Amino acid sequence: MNGLLTIAGRTLRSRLILGTGGFDNHEVLAEALAASGAELCTVALRRLDPGARGSILDVLTDTGVEVLPNTAGCFTARDAVITAQLAREAFQTDWIKLEVIGDDRTLLPDAVELVAAAEQLVDDGFVVLPYTTDDPVLARRLEDVGCAAVMPLGSPIGSGMGIRNPYNISIMAERAGVPVVLDAGVGTASDAALAIELGCDAVLCASAISRAENPVAMASAIRMAVEAGALARAAGRIPRRHYAQASTPEEGIPVFDAPGAS
Amino acid sequence: MHVTINGERRQLPPDTTVARVVELLDRTDGRGVAVAVDARVVPRSAWTTTRLTDGASVEVLGAIQGG
Numbered sequence: 001m002n003g004l005l006t007i008a009g010r011t012l013r014s015r016l017i018l019g020t021g022g023f024d025n026h027e028v029l030a031e032a033l034a035a036s037g038a039e040l041c042t043v044a045l046r047r048l049d050p051g052a053r054g055s056i057l058d059v060l061t062d063t064g065v066e067v068l069p070n071t072a073g074c075f076t077a078r079d080a081v082i083t084a085q086l087a088r089e090a091f092q093t094d095w096i097k098l099e100v101i102g103d104d105r106t107l108l109p110d111a112v113e114l115v116a117a118a119e120q121l122v123d124d125g126f127v128v129l130p131y132t133t134d135d136p137v138l139a140r141r142l143e144d145v146g147c148a149a150v151m152p153l154g155s156p157i158g159s160g161m162g163i164r165n166p167y168n169i170s171i172m173a174e175r176a177g178v179p180v181v182l183d184a185g186v187g188t189a190s191d192a193a194l195a196i197e198l199g200c201d202a203v204l205c206a207s208a209i210s211r212a213e214n215p216v217a218m219a220s221a222i223r224m225a226v227e228a229g230a231l232a233r234a235a236g237r238i239p240r241r242h243y244a245q246a247s248t249p250e251e252g253i254p255v256f257d258a259p260g261a262s
Numbered sequence: 263m264h265v266t267i268n269g270e271r272r273q274l275p276p277d278t279t280v281a282r283v284v285e286l287l288d289r290t291d292g293r294g295v296a297v298a299v300d301a302r303v304v305p306r307s308a309w310t311t312t313r314l315t316d317g318a319s320v321e322v323l324g325a326i327q328g329g
Binding site: 048206 | 293298301302325
């Protein structure tokens with residue numbers, strides 16, 4: 001694993017993608033973006049609010065971060081496809097973080113609608129990055145229809161529950177022919193490091209940073225965790241063992257015999 | 263004529279263009295704005311030439327934080 005992440009031919013130096021949801025205001029977002037080192041961040045589309053002060057796009061232009069629009073809030077392939085097409089118009093990018101939600105309590109993806117939407121969007125020329133479950137078979141289906149990456153959840157969006165099935169995430173990372181981006185569930189820095197150690201190519205993180213007590217400090221922490229995870233993975237971890245393996249040589253251990261000692 | 267804009271029913275002069283509707287709502291330079299009429303995307307290049315008809319359903323969207 002080198003220092004660069006390549007998705008659909010685009011090279012990114014940072015393996016951290018920032019989700020912009022949940023920040024209290026644009027000022028904190030701008031500071032967190034800078035602290036995160038992210039070169040790509042998500043944005044969403046909603047009915048235009050004539051009373052809104054300032055655009056998030058001004059913040060992003062000032063910080064030089066590029067946008068990855070999402071289809072958040074879509075429950076059907078039809079709505080997700082229309083939303084993606086609107087995002088392409090609004091942001092002048094073919095890249096789309098595809099979300100098709102199947103349940104409003106868990107916000108888990110709807111696998112059937114997701115694959116259908118992904119296929120239509122790929123055919124329409126989009127670079128599709130789908131938010132998906134931690135199912136290696138579904139990841140393969142998404143790859144087969146032409147997605148540029150797969151973005152499995154570690155646990156539900158905003159739950160901060162970390163990676164509940166590290167085994168599946170590592171299988172996905174091992175088998176995928178496209179980058180794997182851990183996309184939900186990160187609660188703190190160690191979760192992000194684990195994602196990369198398990199083989200993910202990048203981490204997308206919103207709530208863990210935006211809703212932290214100190215979002216800017218957490219952005220730095222998660223940036224370092226992602227870098228640490230990449231270094232650790234490249235360095236090669238030791239195998240897990242059931243029993244201890246002494247690190248000090250056993251050869252030359254002295255024997256403290258004394259005459260008369262029992 | 264009556265059209266629905268972002269869920270609100272409004273009365274507008276006949277032949278109002280999409281560009282005019284965007285002007286009514288958006289006070290910025292139009293970056294990050296996209297429009298759908300009757301569930302079809304209207305490309306920015308067609309805003310000035312696309313005229314609304316009675317009963318049209320218009321969604322005018324803008325960029326927000328999210329994801």
